Amino acid sequence: MLPVRRFLLLPLLLVLSLTACAERQEDAPQTPADSSGFPVELKPEGAPAVTLEERPERIVSLSPSTTEVLYAVGAGDQVVAVDEMSTVPENAPRTEMSGLSPDPQQIAGHNPDLVVVESDTDGKLADALAKTGTPTLVLPAPTSLDSMYAQFELVGEATGHEKEGADLARQTKQEIEKLVADAGDAGKGLSYYHELDPSFYSVTSETFIGQVYDLFGLTNIADQGDPSAHGGYPQLSAEKILSADPDLVFLADTQCCGQNAETVAKRPGWDTLTAVKEDQVIELEDDAASRWTPRLVDFVRAVADGVTKAAA
Known part of the structure; x- marks a missing residue:
């Protein structure tokens, strides 16, 4: 049975602090309907x-x-x-x-x-x-x-608020497309692991989250030859992750579970991972990548920054 957190997160999905996009939402003028x-x-x-x-x-x-x-x-x-x-x-x-x-x-x-x-x-x-x-x-x-x-x-x-809805869609799309275009081919040839919680639940390329990574040409170690397996949310093993040796590790369990680059490096054997050795463990805002909101731009920006740095 999946942990309780999975039932809360998975239906909401499909990253950084609540920056520009969150501010836009909280400060958005409440225009007359x-x-x-x-x-x-x-x-x-x-x-x-x-x-x-x-x-x-x-x-x-x-x-x-x-x-x-x-x-x-x-x-x-x-x-x-x-x-x-x-x-x-x-x-x-x-x-x-x-x-x-x-x-x-x-x-x-x-x-x-x-x-x-x-x-x-x-x-x-x-x-x-x-x-x-x-x-x-x-x-x-x-x-x-x-x-x-x-x-x-x-x-x-x-x-x-028809006009505002159309404007929001257009602005969000433009910001995401620009981030992807600016990153260019930096992500090609790189692999990643996206962590939902410390028990190694992850996402495949068929999920909404996985599709964001696909924009950058990244290879998902959780696909394991069948991206549709386990409904797109498989539980990996530490051995599988260590064997795959991802170039980037994205943590979406920083708030719920206190995970960060330091805690990951202290896991048995994880200090040998390329992502750890190259300082490519990226701490995300837990829900920014699991909610279909304008804050998704923050998640895309985190991925773009990660692949650009890894390719440098």
């Missing part, structure tokens, strides 16, 4: 279409990624409650509600006119909330960067 585009039909990828008759004024978000995007498009003033895992921005109205096991009664207590969740596989939540006249918008984890950009635009449409 435009009601002229309503009613609007929303067609999220991999989820049921939803029609909003009016601009929502009381939004409950049970998806940490969507919470960030809501604020980034300027709809923060419309958000009345978020789930316990929505830690960014800091001023979001956090509650003890769970996005993994949402309680319709708890949600209804906030009198929302729109509820956003990451999944509702059996449709029970949507059915329960529909009885109160509240629409449920399901926004699954994007499967690609293009899907992420499309979600930015959709959140803008859903909240009356």
Whole structure:
């Protein structure tokens, strides 16, 4: 059975401190929503279409990624409650509600006119909330960067901030493309290991996170000939990692588990790794690479800096 943290992180995925992108989200001006585009039909990828008759004024978000995007498009003033895992921005109205096991009664207590969740596989939540006249918008984890950009635009449409959503998608895409272009071919021929926790859970190239590394031409040691194995989240062994000897190690367990370049170097045998000897153990912000938000730019920047340094 996967550790508890896996169940919290994996659905949110698919890095550095909360720098420029986080600041953009928290400081994004809360522009007045435009009601002229309503009613609007929303067609999220991999989820049921939803029609909003009016601009929502009381939004409950049970998806940490969507919470960030809501604020980034300027709809923060419309958000009345978020789930316990929505830690960014800091001023979001956090509650003890769970996005993994949402309680319709708890949600209804906030009198929302729109509820956003990451999944509702059996449709029970949507059915329960529909009885109160509240629409449920399901926004699954994007499967690609293009899907992420499309979600930015959709959140803008859903909240009356269509222009802001389109601008956010365009700006994020441009920043990522520039980082990749500036790195050029620096990543080709280099291998990496992405660590989700100290028990060596990792990601393959088929995951959202893995696709970011693919932009730089890096080789993922976790693929092991079958990137689709274990749902894209295999648990490696220390022996496998040491044998693969990755050129770069990316740690996405710095906050949850206190991992850093020093702790990695102290692991038995790890001081022989190329990444350790060449000072290529890169400490990431735990959730920056697991949430489809504008902060993904920070993760891409960390990868770009790592491959550029390793190739120098």
